[in-house]
Amino acid sequence: MNRYLLPLFIFIALVILLAVGLSLDPRKVPSPFIGKPAPAFNLPQLHDDSKIIKPADFKGHVWLLNVWASWCVSCRQEHPLLMELANSKQVPVYGLNYKDDQADAILWLKQWGNPYQASAFDSAGGTGIDWGVYGVPETFVIDKDGIIRHKHIGALKRSDLDETIMPLVKKLQSAAQG
Amino acid sequence: MIPELGNFALILALSMALVQASLPVIGAWKNIPEWIALARPAAWMQLLFILIAFGCLTYTFIVHDFSVAYVAHNSNTQLPLLYRVSAVWGGHEGSLLLWALSLSIWTGAVTLFSRSVPQAMVARVVGVMGMVSVGFLLFMILTSNPFERLFPVPMEGRDLNPLLQDFGLVIHPPMLYMGYVGFSVAFAFAIAAMLGGRLDAAWAKWSRPWTNIAWMFLTLGIALGSWWAYYELGWGGWWFWDPVENASFMPWLMGTALMHSLATTEKRGSFKAWTVLLAIFAFSLSLLGTFLVRSGVLTSVHAFATDPTRGVFILIFLAVVVGGSLLLYAIRAPQIRSASQFDLVSRDTALLFNNVILVVACISILLGTLYPLVVDALGIGKISVGPPYFNSVFIPLTMPLAILVGVGAMMRWKHDEITRLTRKLWPVLLASIVIGIVLMMLYTSEVKVMAVVGIVLALWVTGTTLLGFWDRIKGKGNVLRALGKVPLGFYGMSVAHLGIGVFIVGITLTSLYSTEKDVRLVPGEKYELGGYEFTFKGVTRKKGPNYIAHEGNLHVTKDNKLIAFLQPQKRIYRTQPKPMTEAAIDAGLTRDLFVALGEPLGAENAWSVRLYHKPFIRWIWLGAVFMALGGLLAACDKRYRQQNKRNENKRAVV
Amino acid sequence: MQLTKKTIYLLFLFFSTSVYAGVEVHSFANQQQEQQYIKLTEELRCLVCQNQNLAGSDAELAQDLRKQIIEMIDAGKSEEEIIEYMVARYGDFVLYRPPLDQRTFILWVGPFLILLTGLIVLVVFVRRQQHKEKPTLSAEQQVKAKKLLNEEGDE
Numbered sequence: 007m008n009r010y011l012l013p014l015f016i017f018i019a020l021v022i023l024l025a026v027g028l029s030l031d032p033r034k035v036p037s038p039f040i041g042k043p044a045p046a047f048n049l050p051q052l053h054d055d056s057k058i059i060k061p062a063d064f065k066g067h068v069w070l071l072n073v074w075a076s077w078c079v080s081c082r083q084e085h086p087l088l089m090e091l092a093n094s095k096q097v098p099v100y101g102l103n104y105k106d107d108q109a110d111a112i113l114w115l116k117q118w119g120n121p122y123q124a125s126a127f128d129s130a131g132g133t134g135i136d137w138g139v140y141g142v143p144e145t146f147v148i149d150k151d152g153i154i155r156h157k158h159i160g161a162l163k164r165s166d167l168d169e170t171i172m173p174l175v176k177k178l179q180s181a182a183q184g
Numbered sequence: 185m186i187p188e189l190g191n192f193a194l195i196l197a198l199s200m201a202l203v204q205a206s207l208p209v210i211g212a213w214k215n216i217p218e219w220i221a222l223a224r225p226a227a228w229m230q231l232l233f234i235l236i237a238f239g240c241l242t243y244t245f246i247v248h249d250f251s252v253a254y255v256a257h258n259s260n261t262q263l264p265l266l267y268r269v270s271a272v273w274g275g276h277e278g279s280l281l282l283w284a285l286s287l288s289i290w291t292g293a294v295t296l297f298s299r300s301v302p303q304a305m306v307a308r309v310v311g312v313m314g315m316v317s318v319g320f321l322l323f324m325i326l327t328s329n330p331f332e333r334l335f336p337v338p339m340e341g342r343d344l345n346p347l348l349q350d351f352g353l354v355i356h357p358p359m360l361y362m363g364y365v366g367f368s369v370a371f372a373f374a375i376a377a378m379l380g381g382r383l384d385a386a387w388a389k390w391s392r393p394w395t396n397i398a399w400m401f402l403t404l405g406i407a408l409g410s411w412w413a414y415y416e417l418g419w420g421g422w423w424f425w426d427p428v429e430n431a432s433f434m435p436w437l438m439g440t441a442l443m444h445s446l447a448t449t450e451k452r453g454s455f456k457a458w459t460v461l462l463a464i465f466a467f468s469l470s471l472l473g474t475f476l477v478r479s480g481v482l483t484s485v486h487a488f489a490t491d492p493t494r495g496v497f498i499l500i501f502l503a504v505v506v507g508g509s510l511l512l513y514a515i516r517a518p519q520i521r522s523a524s525q526f527d528l529v530s531r532d533t534a535l536l537f538n539n540v541i542l543v544v545a546c547i548s549i550l551l552g553t554l555y556p557l558v559v560d561a562l563g564i565g566k567i568s569v570g571p572p573y574f575n576s577v578f579i580p581l582t583m584p585l586a587i588l589v590g591v592g593a594m595m596r597w598k599h600d601e602i603t604r605l606t607r608k609l610w611p612v613l614l615a616s617i618v619i620g621i622v623l624m625m626l627y628t629s630e631v632k633v634m635a636v637v638g639i640v641l642a643l644w645v646t647g648t649t650l651l652g653f654w655d656r657i658k659g660k661g662n663v664l665r666a667l668g669k670v671p672l673g674f675y676g677m678s679v680a681h682l683g684i685g686v687f688i689v690g691i692t693l694t695s696l697y698s699t700e701k702d703v704r705l706v707p708g709e710k711y712e713l714g715g716y717e718f719t720f721k722g723v724t725r726k727k728g729p730n731y732i733a734h735e736g737n738l739h740v741t742k743d744n745k746l747i748a749f750l751q752p753q754k755r756i757y758r759t760q761p762k763p764m765t766e767a768a769i770d771a772g773l774t775r776d777l778f779v780a781l782g783e784p785l786g787a788e789n790a791w792s793v794r795l796y797h798k799p800f801i802r803w804i805w806l807g808a809v810f811m812a813l814g815g816l817l818a819a820c821d822k823r824y825r826q827q828n829k830r831n832e833n834k835r836a837v838v
Numbered sequence: 839m840q841l842t843k844k845t846i847y848l849l850f851l852f853f854s855t856s857v858y859a860g861v862e863v864h865s866f867a868n869q870q871q872e873q874q875y876i877k878l879t880e881e882l883r884c885l886v887c888q889n890q891n892l893a894g895s896d897a898e899l900a901q902d903l904r905k906q907i908i909e910m911i912d913a914g915k916s917e918e919e920i921i922e923y924m925v926a927r928y929g930d931f932v933l934y935r936p937p938l939d940q941r942t943f944i945l946w947v948g949p950f951l952i953l954l955t956g957l958i959v960l961v962v963f964v965r966r967q968q969h970k971e972k973p974t975l976s977a978e979q980q981v982k983a984k985k986l987l988n989e990e991g992d993e
């Protein structure tokens with residue numbers, strides 16, 4: 007084997023890398039919170055300013071946090087799926103209403119249905135930043151100990167629920183609290 | 185009708201390209217003169233059909249034929265005529281047609297200007313270029329046809345991205361593509377030489393002017409892109425090390441190395457295998473750039489709408505073309521004999537050093553560009569690699585090059601002495617340091633070390649280049665006569681190297697002494713920046729052909745003398761929800777004043793405004809223009825136009 | 839459904855980028871803080887854009903993050919603290935200056951290693967071909983050769 011083959015071999019490695027790259031999405035940013043405690047927040051509820059909602063309330067249960075807003079088009083797309091999920095009562099879903107107008111948000115839920123046990127009202131978006139939210143919608147799976155176990159970016163599809171999220175939820179639900 | 189005609193023309197072009205890619209090459213191999221002679225007519229027919237297709241597409245845009253999907257996605261009834269034409273290459277499909285057109289123009293040019301090249305060689309060169317054409321035409325016809333119809337026909341088009349509705353973006357792609365594609369000529373010559381078994385100084389001589397012209401176009405194309413980004417994107421930056429910018433810069437670096445290596449191969453008959461490899465690399469990087477921009481593998485503001493199927497096609501094409509050439513290289517290179525002998529201190533070594541630096545710089549940029557992909561592919565996370573990385577790697581790497589550029593041009597071939605060089609150069613060094621420090625102290629009270637280093641380096645480059653030029657003409661009698669006797673190639677080299685000095689001044693001063701400020705201004709309020717006074721006169725509404733705008737009005741004065749009226753705009757295009765900024769710039773040789781309009785801030789008609797003072801920023805592009813001019817001069821050297829048949833048949837050493 | 843003044847977040851973007859610089863009016867306590875702000879907004883990435891920094895983007899998230907940075911600078915936080923804040927929430931992706939760790943070792947060190955390799959190869963190659971047998975020339979030929987070679991300045 008002569009050394010003149012070296013450029014060819016390096017090139018082949020490059021092609022393999024690029025081929026793998028075709029199957030990846032350079033824009034998806036994974037969450038650094040996987041396996042870490044859910045960031046705390048202390049927000050008023052969307053429907054009732056006097057009530058406070060915070061993650062510590064949900065210790066002992068597995069729950070989903072869905073980040074949504076009335077101005078978000080993709081949220082409409084995943085909404086029916088969320089309604090279905092909420093009605094099946096398999097796992098409680100809480101909402102984080104992100105950078106929205108309170109009246110608009112309440113109206114949106116009234117119009118399309120409310121899948122959330124409660125929605126936290128994050129008008130300034132500070133909690134969103136704390137959770138590393140960079141686009142809407144996003145969905146988090148949090149376990150009984152308040153650790154974030156999964157983040158889904160973008161509108162939920164049935165396959166996401168069936169193949170990834172619900173199996174994870176079931177697994178976490180059967181695990182004992184730490 | 186016209187779109188169908190265009191589509192048909194593409195298919196005919198493809199068939200011509202297939203002929204061009206096969207018969208002449210086989211003819212050269214099997215010595216069939218009739219097939220060798222097919223190269224030129226096939227190339228010209230291909231050019232004709234592609235011109236027809238291009239014409240059809242342009243016509244379709246001009247008459248607003250939204251039944252063609254590509255037109256519907258990139259045009260609009262309100263779009264001014266100039267941009268309807270430039271929209272032809274504004275999107276993915278049309279830009280491929282521009283690529284194919286560029287390639288067929290270069291091929292035509294090769295058939296015209298190769299009278300001193302043996303027919304069999306021309307046949308192979310044209311054949312190889314034909315193979316590349318086949319790839320692009322096939323890609324277009326199979327996955328990205330610009331003539332595809334849309335049904336139902338929309339009443340209105342989606343519009344050309346407003347960012348592209350700009351003069352800079354009209355000429356930037358054609359220039360860039362002429363550059364990218366132009367490297368295919370040197371590539372084709374290298375492949376043809378390896379196929380034919382003749383790799384001598386003549387081959388290098390034939391390749392040089394083509395490489396210089398392609399390099400010139402690429403230099404201009406990149407400079408235009410940088411200039412455009414500066415005035416259009418509104419944050420004063422002129423280079424972001426974005427993957428697509430890097431995709432154009434890497435072939436440029438490799439092309440620069442190639443130009444210098446070709447010079448050595450022609451003069452000294454050395455480094456033949458290495459020069460061949462560089463020619464392959466330069467064009468491969470052009471193709472890689474095509475892949476990166478259209479496959480979606482990397483995120484970029486410049487990327488065309490992406491589609492994995494297209495990505496797969498280009499990757500296969502890339503693998504075949506580059507893999508094939510590297511395989512051919514691996515087979516042929518061991519047989520290539522380079523006759524040369526030179527000492528460690530010699531121009532030969534200096535040029536090798538030039539090559540090492542340029543190639544390492546190119547590899548570094550490739551590494552940085554692809555690294556996020558590597559990390560992602562290995563599943564170990566997601567990182568970003570941006571300007572902080574590239575700047576901290578690239579600048580130290582290229583400084584030795586700037587130091588050596590004038591020196592190398594003065595060194596003797598084969599053997600030189602350090603003492604001789606030191607004797608000549610230390611006055612230049614001293615002068616550069618002294619003048620540099622003095623100039624900086626005169627220019628500003630805030631003298632920064634890096635600024636002094638940059639200016640001294642620029643002076644050194646200029647000084648050594650001028651000294652080299654002086655050496656060339658001195659002692660040759662009458663100055664004017666001596667100037668006349670200097671070959672254009674030498675002028676070209678000197679001008680290009682001077683361009684480097686100019687460029688260094690530009691980036692040094694602009695990077696270190698730019699000032700910017702975001703301010704809230706009410707009408708009548710002033711702000712001082714960089715020694716200039718900006719007086720805000722309020723905002724009015726304006727109407728354009730396909731947009732409405734808020735137009736700010738600022739008076740700029742210095743020492744109470746009126747310098748400029750600046751009218752930055754915030755435009756809302758009819759077809760885009762988001763507003764676009766049009767900065768107002770007062771351009772100058774020694775500084776730019778740049779104003780961008782922000783947001784209305786409520787009470788008292790206040791607006792937020794961004795002000796910039798950018799010293800010597802134009803020198804960056806001026807330097808590039810010098811470099812491009814240098815390349816042009818070098819290519820026009822009369823040696824390339826001489827019919828030197830008698831030399832070629834001597835010692836056809838492979 | 840009523841759209842508010844806020845811009846729409848389309849998560850998987852393929853429209854044009856936010857095309858104007860984020861103009862953020864704020865008076866910092868001193869020049870140093872202002873420089874720090876400029877540096878941070880240039881070195882932090884806008885996550886919803888197609889490769890832009892926070893300084894160059896007007897996306898809403900970019901605006902929010904710039905305001906967050908301003909708040910933190912005003913509160914006296916150091917550059918490291920602000921970077922740590924961003925990385926904790928968005929990961930290393932948000933840094934345009936990649937951190938130096940196990941994964942990025944090759945990235946940072948690679949170029950200089952390659953340079954070193956290149957230079958070594960260069961010197962070895964030049965040395966090696968020097969020791970090839972030189973063709974011998976007569977004294978007259980040597981003078982002629984020297985004269986030709988000294989016609990320097992050939993490009």
